[in-house]
Amino acid sequence: MHIEELHQYCLGKKGVTEELPFGPDTLVFKVMGKVFLLVGLDQVDHLSFNVKCDPEYAVELRQQYEQSVLPGYHMNKKHWNTVYVNRELDDEFLKKLIDHSYNLVVEALPKKLKAEVEKIS
Template identity: 45%
Template sequence: MKDRLLAKPEAELDYPFGPDAAVFKVQGKMFALLYQRGGSECVNLKCDPHEAVGLRDLFAAVTPGYHMNKRHWNSVRLDGSVPDGELQRMIDQSYTLVVRGLPAATRRGLEARHGRAALYGVTA
């Protein structure tokens, strides 16, 4: 999972909460938190609030964000029950939501270095 998260453009790994909680950031803003809970590996990912509820209804492994704003974050138990493609889509969306929230000058710099498709998954 760490490799997938670090594959995002300019993703950085930090441990501000200690060695058991891996925080993945872009331009200093968190887009994922990887941790162990109840013997399972979990990841917290930012999500559109309306979609967050639907994902929780669809997948038992998706719950409101543990120790996070439960409207904007989901926790995903990495037990294999969420299809790989869906998990990657959730990672991509979390990253994109955080990038879109960055100051315009910072976003433009990221776009110039990596292209819009790499940041947002679109070509326009």
Template identity: 50%
Template structure:
């Protein structure tokens, strides 16, 4: 699951991987801002992904899914940590990644957002 999440995040326009905290966790950024934080516990190969989320949606997701919890070591109002344990459909997880990416992309300045989109030759 780790490699699938990583590949999906990197498929987003302008997404780059970074390791600002050491060899783990993997941080996915767009325009220099984090939109996903992926961890993998070596002992049991458990994968978790932390994603930015609209506060109302974040609360709803936590109520609906046991694998969705407030962001671990992050602003719990705006971030969720999801255990990628198979209990959540892959399409739902991808939708959460898309939402996080879009929130962060929208938070960039117009110039930064255009720079991200122009570097890769696409437009939204």
């Protein structure tokens, strides 16, 4: 996976916007204003991104994929993982981790916002 694929995959999800709130080098994807993925735009050879994760699943992933899944860099390490692309994980698994993060954020939205996401076609 490369950054263009990551970008298109995230923007293809319902209710997603992209922002640069931390400066020009960190792209943040949000669903209904809540962050679900961050990626550094200055990464050329070693792409990684941060995604939200269920705490128990986060530990399991870190143990199983020690070279690819680490505690979230500059994030709450209980709830966020940094995932390194093009190491042990194939693109489909990377997409599943992105989906997991997106779904966690959507599930935590207030009912009104969740309903708005579900209406988007």
